[in-house]
Structures are given as structure tokens and as C-alpha cells.
Amino acid sequence: MGYTLINGKFLASIIKEDLKIEIDSLRKKGIIPSLAVILVGENKASEKYVSFKEKTCQEIGIKSIVFKFSEDTQEEEITKLIDELNSNPSVNGILIQLPLPKHIDQNNLLLKIDPLKDVDGFTPYCLGKLLMDEPLFVPCTPKGILRMLDTYEIGIEGKNAVIVGRSIIVGKPLSLLLLKRNATVTICHSKTESLEEITRRADILCVAVGKPNFITEDMVKDGAVVIDIGINVSAYGKIIGDVDFERVKEKVSFITPVPGGVGPMTIAMLMENTIFATKLQKGLIE
Numbered sequence: 001m002g003y004t005l006i007n008g009k010f011l012a013s014i015i016k017e018d019l020k021i022e023i024d025s026l027r028k029k030g031i032i033p034s035l036a037v038i039l040v041g042e043n044k045a046s047e048k049y050v051s052f053k054e055k056t057c058q059e060i061g062i063k064s065i066v067f068k069f070s071e072d073t074q075e076e077e078i079t080k081l082i083d084e085l086n087s088n089p090s091v092n093g094i095l096i097q098l099p100l101p102k103h104i105d106q107n108n109l110l111l112k113i114d115p116l117k118d119v120d121g122f123t124p125y126c127l128g129k130l131l132m133d134e135p136l137f138v139p140c141t142p143k144g145i146l147r148m149l150d151t152y153e154i155g156i157e158g159k160n161a162v163i164v165g166r167s168i169i170v171g172k173p174l175s176l177l178l179l180k181r182n183a184t185v186t187i188c189h190s191k192t193e194s195l196e197e198i199t200r201r202a203d204i205l206c207v208a209v210g211k212p213n214f215i216t217e218d219m220v221k222d223g224a225v226v227i228d229i230g231i232n233v234s235a236y237g238k239i240i241g242d243v244d245f246e247r248v249k250e251k252v253s254f255i256t257p258v259p260g261g262v263g264p265m266t267i268a269m270l271m272e273n274t275i276f277a278t279k280l281q282k283g284l285i286e
């Protein structure tokens, strides 16, 4: 039995085409969606992600403004910028690229973002709404994963979904979304004992640990759906995921590639959230 590749890149391109049409109709009303991105320090991966976000904004007609701060910037300086962006009506979305340098209190900064501009869905308000099953902005990576499962008509209800990784960016919000869709959700992490026994029971296995080839074929059930959220650089400079793709693919029903799987969907969902924020702020959605 062969496997189906979940083509995130292609799906993201279709979503972006639809968003372009929506942006054109907003422009006819004199509205140009805009996204402010805050980047602190010189994290190479973060710089790359931010440049992808900027490029995609440009491609589809969202105005993007990137605010770059040096590694030693004090928290107060960033707080001041967030206050300004919150009260600037021409800014629709605010995103702080994570991780931040150690001396900055990440939660403290996220708390300052106006929830109506929180396109990443990381403010306590948006995370709380998600917990209450009344999502406002849904974090982009989990939202993109759900969109891929739905597009490929992969059933979620009643399935054993296992998530490896418990971050606020992926693991925790993804667990809530899958739970809302009636999956039986298990979250595993670095202290989980007998991890392979748990992953082997997964109908849907989602992995976000940041370790190349962390998931091997003996950890995966026959016919499982595997979602690889890892982005790592191999010894040869290639981008690779957390799953030993070449071996695992032979056992599964569906699998996402890296690159070309979850990554492009994350960016497409950020674009979607930015347009949703714009419409919300302009009174085009109740």
C-alpha cells in the first residue's frame, strides 16, 4: 500500500491565490492590510522565517513592516513600540518572532499585544479563548495542520492523536484544536517514558521536537498519518524534519514532507489571520 504525500506547498499556494482576491476587494474599499513583525537579535532561523513572511506579504499585497532590534535591546523599548503599534489604526497585525533573547520576558511582551491584532494567537486572551472552544486568532502552525488534515479528508474524530512537543507555538494549541475535533489527545515531551510505546498507538502523529530523524519507523503504526513540524539543518546544509522520512513513509497512509509541508501552511495561515484581523478592525466581521 502506498502513501499519500500531504503537499503543504501546493495547498498554501491555493490559499494565497484566494487571499489575493480578498485583498484586491479590500483595496477597492481603500483598505490595505498591514502586518508589523518584531525581530530581536540575530537568530539565523528567525531571520529566515521573518524574511519568508515579508516575501509572502509582498507577493499577495499585505503591507509588512519589520522592526529589527539588536540582541541587547531592553524590554521597555519593545514595549514602547508595541504600545505605538496597538494604537496605530493602519497596523492590523502584530507579531513578535520567537524565541526572544533570554533577558527579555516573553510572556510579559505577549501580554502587551492588543488581542484584536494578535495574528499569532499567543496572547493570554487568544489562548484563553481557544481553551474555551471559542477561538479568535488560532496559532498559525496548528491551524495549518488542521487545514491540511481537512483538505485531505483525514478523519480526526475518535482517533488517537499523539503530539510530541508541548510548546505554546505548536504542541499546546494543537492539542486543544484536535480535542475540539473529538480526537483522543496525548501530549508527549522530553520527560515522557517509553515514548515509542505511545507513538506506536498514534493514528495521527504530530512531531515538533527540533531533532533530525527523531521519529524512526519502529515508532510509527502501520497506516498512521504523520505530520512533521520539525525544521532542522542537516550536516549537508539541507532542511530536514524530525521524522526519518525515507523509512517512515513506507509504513504510513499520509505524511508531510520537509520542506514543503507544514512550513508553507504556517505562513499561509499567518496571511489569513492578518486579513481576518483587518476585517475585524474595519467592522467587516461582527
Ligand code: GUN
Pocket (backbone or CB within 6 Å): 095, 096, 097, 098, 099, 120, 140, 141, 169, 266
Ligand atoms: N517561531 C517559530 N515559529 C513561530 C511562529 O509561528 N510565530 C512566531 N511569532 N515565532 C515563531
